[in-house]
Amino acid sequence: MKIKFAHVSDCHLGAWRRESLNELGYQAFEQMISTCLEENVDFVLMCGDLYDNSNPKVDVVDLSIKQLRRLRDNDIPVYGIMGSHDFSPSNRTMIRPLISAGFYTNVCQPEWDENEQKYPLRLRWIQDDKTGIKLAGMRARKNVLEKADYEMLNLPAMEGESGNKIFLLHTLLAELKESDYEEVEGLPRSFLPNNCWYYAGGHAHKTIPDKLRFGETIKLNPSTDLKERVIYPGCLFPTNFWELEKIQHGGFCIVEADLEKRTLEVKFHPLKIKDVLPIFIDASNLSAQKVLELIKKEAKQKNIEDKIIPLRIAGTLSAGKPLEIDSMEITEFFLEKGAFEILINKIHLSSKEYEQISIGPQMTIEQIEGRLIHEHAQKSNFKEITKEKVEKIIHQLLKELGDPMKEEETKKDYVQNAINMFYNILGIQKEDMEESKI
Ligand SMILES: [Mn+2]
Secondary structure (H helix, E strand, O other): OEEEEEEEOOOOEOOOOOHHHHHHHHHHHHHHHHHHHHOOOOEEEEOOOOEOOOOOOHHHHHHHHHHHHHHHHOOOOEEEOOOOOOOOOOOOOOHHHHHHOOOOEEOOOEEEOOOOOOOOEEEOOEEOOOOOOEEEEEOOOHHHOOHHHHHOEOHHHHHOOOOOEEEEEOOEEHHHOOHHHOOOOEEOHHHOOOOOOEEEEOOOOOOEOHHHHHOOOEEEOOOOOHHHHEEEOOOOOOOOHHHHHHOOOEEEEEEEEEOOOOEEEEEEEEEOOOOEOOEEEEOOOOEHHHHHHHHHHHHHHOOOOOOEEEEEEEEEEOEOOHHHOOHHHHHHHHHHOOOOEEEEEOOOEEEOOOOOOOOOOOOOHHHHHHHHHHHHHHOOOOOOOOHHHHHHHHHHHHHHHOOOOOOOOOHHHHHHHHHHHHHHHHOOOHHHHHHHOO
16 A cells, blocks of 8 residues: 655744745745645645744734645644744644644654653654554754753654654754754754654755755665655745755655555655845955945846845955945845845955954953954044044943933933933033034
8 A cells, every 4th residue: 555645844934024925935835735635645744843933923823724724624634743943832832723723733742651760751653544654753942952852762662663653853863964054953863763664854944865856756665774764855935045045945745655565755846936046246355336336237137037036245345334235225226127025145244444353252241342442443533533532432431321220210311311421421512412403
């Protein structure tokens, strides 16, 4: 007998600040559900981070329920675990009403064995009626805190269960970690129960193994090494600038399995909702003005029509400040030329006028502050105020601003006193200011 299931993770519905991009994420979700129905899958695995946080907006909940309902109406169960984003330590997660409504079965069912000292935790296997597949999984917590749960897991007890088993996880496997995830902690494979058929992974937003994305089918049989049976489909739709730039689109997996031969075939289904065109501008040794011209030239030369443009500007400007490369101006320019949406990233853009100030790890906060103020004051250029005076003024202002509101002081008085203090330190006559208001 052959069965088929979908493996989905990291939908992050509602992750974007821009509704236009959230909308694309919702479309990806809808397409995924439609494909599951067309392919007539036996069940769907949801490996965490369905929502971007544990308390998503009503609109997001509503549209996800409408989609999950299409699965339920067709008797396709959803088995899931919570991810680092939609898990809540107090169990106040929006996944809960989904479970109550029968749209989602939580396969992270801990059972505690009081007689066990070191490994008291077991996860109950839940059997799918139609296929007989047994499922269990470990939900994530923030900052890989689930590590402590894995450490208590009674692996032999879980391994002792017979049948075709699928384990769901929302944790990166250390052995599969790529350089892109250097700062993300991974757990070694020895944390996982050994003899499962398939390990449905979540948390990695990039597909692992990479070759799945390029259309390769992954074939697994009972002798395949555990490491290769851990699959991460990656996010359903990119959730941030880096992902748009790096992977452009997300997707999910459909797995076909032969129950007798105990073989599986994994295929990736890309979800290309909108074309993405990453643009990189090297601003090194160029003036802010020149960079702006270069960006506009790119917009004219490239076909940006109806595309999402992640625009990265990096390097050290020879003249001008990063702020002079006006994001509003660039955005308007691209949208006028027909781009669907543009995101601008200037994190690695700096200026010679304000070069990085080196600070040592041994420096105190006060020392760092002092150094920053000193170096910026040295770059000031006022006719009537010396650099030393600028430095002194900044220190005075910071000191005064650090004073909290006095108990007997009203808010109005506090604000007025602060304004007077500014006048004093900056040597401004109050009358001058009042006159200039007219
Ligand atoms: Mn995620």
